[in-house]
Amino acid sequence: MTPGGLFARLVAALGGLGGLRRNRERRQAELHQILPPGKRQFDAVRSEEQGRGREAAPPPELDETGDPRAELYVALLLIAAAVAFVGFVVFYVVSEDTQLLGLSIGIGLVLAGVAAALAGKRVVIQEKTTDEYVAYGDREERREVANHLVEGKVGVTRRKLLFSSLAAVGAALGAAAVVPIASLGPRVGEKVYETPWSAGKRVVDERGEPIALDTLSPGEFITGFPAGESKEEIGSALMIVRLETDELELPADRADSAPGGYVAYSKICTHAGCAVSLFRYPTFDETQPGPALVCPCHYSTFNPADGGKVLFGPAGRPLPQLPLRAGADGSLEAAGGFYEPIGPSYGGIREDPGAKPL
Amino acid sequence: MKRLRVLIPVALLAASISLLALEASAKTAGEGSASTPPSSQFALGRAPESAGRGLFVQGCSSCHGFEGEGVKGAGPSLVGAGEQAADFYLRTGRMPLDRPSEEPIRTPSPYKPAQIRALVAYVGSLGGPPIPEVHPEDGDLAEGQKLFTENCAGCHQIVGRGGILPGAVVPDLGAASALDVAEAVRVGPYVMPSFDHLDQSEVDDLAAYVEYTHDPEDKGGWAIGHIGPIPEGMVAWLLAGVALLFTIRLIGERTTR
Numbered sequence: 001m002t003p004g005g006l007f008a009r010l011v012a013a014l015g016g017l018g019g020l021r022r023n024r025e026r027r028q029a030e031l032h033q034i035l036p037p038g039k040r041q042f043d044a045v046r047s048e049e050q051g052r053g054r055e056a057a058p059p060p061e062l063d064e065t066g067d068p069r070a071e072l073y074v075a076l077l078l079i080a081a082a083v084a085f086v087g088f089v090v091f092y093v094v095s096e097d098t099q100l101l102g103l104s105i106g107i108g109l110v111l112a113g114v115a116a117a118l119a120g121k122r123v124v125i126q127e128k129t130t131d132e133y134v135a136y137g138d139r140e141e142r143r144e145v146a147n148h149l150v151e152g153k154v155g156v157t158r159r160k161l162l163f164s165s166l167a168a169v170g171a172a173l174g175a176a177a178v179v180p181i182a183s184l185g186p187r188v189g190e191k192v193y194e195t196p197w198s199a200g201k202r203v204v205d206e207r208g209e210p211i212a213l214d215t216l217s218p219g220e221f222i223t224g225f226p227a228g229e230s231k232e233e234i235g236s237a238l239m240i241v242r243l244e245t246d247e248l249e250l251p252a253d254r255a256d257s258a259p260g261g262y263v264a265y266s267k268i269c270t271h272a273g274c275a276v277s278l279f280r281y282p283t284f285d286e287t288q289p290g291p292a293l294v295c296p297c298h299y300s301t302f303n304p305a306d307g308g309k310v311l312f313g314p315a316g317r318p319l320p321q322l323p324l325r326a327g328a329d330g331s332l333e334a335a336g337g338f339y340e341p342i343g344p345s346y347g348g349i350r351e352d353p354g355a356k357p358l
Numbered sequence: 359m360k361r362l363r364v365l366i367p368v369a370l371l372a373a374s375i376s377l378l379a380l381e382a383s384a385k386t387a388g389e390g391s392a393s394t395p396p397s398s399q400f401a402l403g404r405a406p407e408s409a410g411r412g413l414f415v416q417g418c419s420s421c422h423g424f425e426g427e428g429v430k431g432a433g434p435s436l437v438g439a440g441e442q443a444a445d446f447y448l449r450t451g452r453m454p455l456d457r458p459s460e461e462p463i464r465t466p467s468p469y470k471p472a473q474i475r476a477l478v479a480y481v482g483s484l485g486g487p488p489i490p491e492v493h494p495e496d497g498d499l500a501e502g503q504k505l506f507t508e509n510c511a512g513c514h515q516i517v518g519r520g521g522i523l524p525g526a527v528v529p530d531l532g533a534a535s536a537l538d539v540a541e542a543v544r545v546g547p548y549v550m551p552s553f554d555h556l557d558q559s560e561v562d563d564l565a566a567y568v569e570y571t572h573d574p575e576d577k578g579g580w581a582i583g584h585i586g587p588i589p590e591g592m593v594a595w596l597l598a599g600v601a602l603l604f605t606i607r608l609i610g611e612r613t614t615r
Contacts, residue, residue, distance in 0.1 A: 117609040206508055219551050223508060241551075277512030280523055281551040284434035287459050288549055289525030296512055301524045312524050 070122035071158045077115035078165035084108030085172030089179050105176055112169055123156055193341055195235025197322055202227035203238065203264070203332040210331035213260045216242040219291075221279040224264060224332070235342050237267035238322060239276055239293055240332070241304050247291065249306045254339065257323035262332060264322040265308050266342040269295040271315040273344035276302070293319060307339070316345050406472075410480030413473055421458050426484045432458040439545075440486020444478040446541035452548075461526055462548055464533060490561070492540035497559075497566025505560055506567045509553055517584040518571040525549065532572060536565035 087104040091097070129148075156162065203211050203224040216222060224238035225231050245261045257263070269276050274297035282288035292311055293302045300313030308319030320342045323335035415424060421433030428435030436444070447453040448469065452462035467474060482488065507516060515521050518531035526549050534542070540561050546552030556564070574584070582589050 121609070215555055217552065217554050219546060220553060220555060221551055222555065275512075278523060279512075279551050280526065280549040281546065282549050283547060286431050287433075288461075292524065294523055296521075299524055 067122045068157055070118060071156065071162060074115045074119045074123055075158065075161045075165045077111050077118065078162070078169045081108045081111035081115060082165065082168040082172040084111060085169070085176040088176040089172075092176075092179050092182075108169075108173065108176070112173070115169075119162070123162070195338060195342060196226040196229035196233055197235065197334045197337050199334060199336045200327075201229075201334040202327065203240065203324070203334065210329070211240065212331045213262070213326055216240075216262070218242050218244045218247075218261055219281040221281075223267065223277075226334075234268055234273075235266065235338070237275065238264045239267045239279070239304075239319075240264045240324075241279060241281075241291070241293070243291060243305055247305050249303075251307055254307060254321065254323065256325070257321065257335060259324055259326045259332070262324050263304050264324050264332075264334075265293060265302070265304065266320040266322065266338060268343050269297065269300055269315060270317050270319060270343070270345050271295065271300045271313070272297055274298075276300075276319060279304075406476040406479040407483050408480075409473075410476035410478070413469070413477050414480050417454050417469075418477070421455070426481065436481050436486075437484045438486045439481060439484070441478050441482035441489045442487040442541055443545045443547075444481035445474075445489050446538065446545050446547060448474045448477055450538060463527065464529060487544065489537075490540045490544055491558070492536045492565050493562050494536040494565040494569050497562035497564070499563075499566050499570055501560075502563035502565070502567030502570075505556070505564050509556075510564070513550070515584075515586065517574060517581075518568055519584050519586075523549070531568050534568055536569055539565045539568045 084104050085108040088101055088108065091100040091104055204227045205211055205215075205222055205224060208225075208227070210227070211222060211224060219242070221239060221241040224240040225236050229236060231237065241263055243258075243261045243263065245258075248258055248261065248263070250258060250263075265276070267275050267277070274295050276293050276295045278294035278296055280289060280292045280294060282290060291304055293304050293308070294300070295313070295315070298314050300315035301311040302315070302319040303309045303311050308321050310316075310318060318340065320338040320340040322338050324332050325335040327333040414422075414426070418426075418433075421429050422436050423429050423433075426436035426439075447462065448467060451465035451467040454468070455462055469477065478489070506514075506518075510518075513521060513523055513528045514531055518534075520528045520530035522528060531539075542550065543553045543556060543561055543564060571584075574581075580593075582593055
């Protein structure tokens with residue numbers, strides 16, 4: 001079915017609902033003929049006679065007030081909704097396109113909603129009554145009430161069809177809701193501590209070119225990756241900045257981690273895992289804010305001169321630094337793994353930053 | 359071209375003669391010439407460089423020093439900044455600044471184009487790179503977007519509408535010309551890092567992309583000012599809210615009381 005055709009049908013269905021307004025008055029008039037308003041009183045409190053009351057109730061003498069065609073429409077809409085929900089499951093399995101997932105579940109929900117509205121309008125008889133809370137009435141009156149209670153569903157002729165299509169919708173929607181559980185990955189476990197970096201791993205740029213010691217001037221940055229590894233790994237991307245060597249304030253045990261003023265940090269923010277892609281470097285540090293790496297999501301700000309210390313923002317621990325050294329050919333390579341666990345903070349990592357050095 | 363080659367030395371000669379004459383007249387005039395308004399100084403027909411020197415002493419030296427050597431706590435040295443940086447800051451009105459602690463932002467320049475050329479020539483005479491060349495028409499738009507995403511979008515946003523950074527406002531690139539882009543990429547104005555490792559063709563690509571963002575092809579329809587997902591979400595909610603109200607009106611019924 002083309003989206004255009006579908007839309008036209010939806011509009012038609014909604015238009016049909018609008019048309020009901022006129023029908024309603026007529027049908028209410030019919031109902032009033034069947035049940036004169038004065039007799040519509042019942043007792044909802046007393047329950048001991050309920051069973052008997054129901055038994056005693058003869059089939060109401062009602063014309064077929066439900067609309068068989070509407071029932072068919074409702075059933076068709078429900079089946080279409082079920083098909084859409086099944087479509088979600090099918091798309092989930094066979095396609096990578098999340099747009100199709102959204103489209104199928106959206107169409108299914110709209111169809112089910114239209115079906116519910118249509119059922120409420122045209123299949124189940126709607127009527128308002130005023131209960132006069134009077135003396136616990138006699139048998140006759142109770143029978144009247146019982147009739148009144150059952151008449152709502154009497155008009156429904158294809159109950160089986162409706163219920164089975166409703167069940168199909170329920171099952172299909174349930175399946176659509178459950179299937180994405182398959183997207184949950186394996187347990188994270190120790191994997192969070194594993195990165196592609198180890199001593200001697202060459203640093204390359206976006207295009208796979210090595211980064212020589214003279215590639216950047218002080219005050220420039222570049223995104224680095226491990227040579228020959230996937231760029232998609234959470235531990236791969238590096239924010240490499242070159243600072244003046246006299247600007248560096250690295251802790252004593254990291255003094256050798258910055259050849260030529262080059263310092264490298266994980267590009268993944270320790271707050272919520274966004275890419276730390278902003279670099280601020282002053283033209284004139286006496287009147288301007290100092291060098292900083294900034295995450296665009298929540299403005300966590302890290303000091304690249306001082307081991308990634310948090311200067312500002314919600315991050316709870318420093319940006320993990322990767323020690324660098326100049327390789328045999330003068331281009332940058334890792335001198336070891338990260339000093340801290342990389343990635344967003346959670347649980348123990350945040351509480352004990354030094355828990356698991358790599 | 360040939361005529362020009364002949365004209366340049368002649369013009370330089372004429373300029374230096376008039377310069378000598380001016381120096382002499384200035385000496386006799388004493389303090390009088392220092393308070394001459396900048397426009398009239400240039401109108402006297404000095405060579406741009408020396409006219410620029412006068413303008414510089416008047417408008418820039420309080421922060422950058424009389425010889426462009428910089429003033430501690432006020433302004434950086436301009437030795438080595440070159441025409442590239444001077445042209446960027448002056449042409450976009452980022453300089454002069456009222457207060458040295460302010461962030462320079464794009465404003466209409468108080469100088470006339472000829473005065474800017476003179477100042478740029480003076481700062482260029484202190485040494486540094488010349489005004490760069492840029493050819494956005496030779497740039498590759500797709501490559502430009504890739505480079506922009508990698509290097510610029512972090513701060514300037516993918517459609518170049520700017521944003522904020524702790525301690526600085528990131529300018530909207532809506533008014534940035536190709537030359538502004540080429541200069542800014544090399545200079546790294548204010549707290550922007552410089553990107554000197556990009557080569558000429560990459561700068562052309564970037565300039566082509568920035569020019570494209572001035573009037574991008576909005577495949578999705580209404581761009582809502584290209585200012586990102588938050589206003590888009592708000593508009594979506596408002597529209598969805600109206601649609602929901604309409605649906606409720608359609609399927610519900612009014613109670614008569």
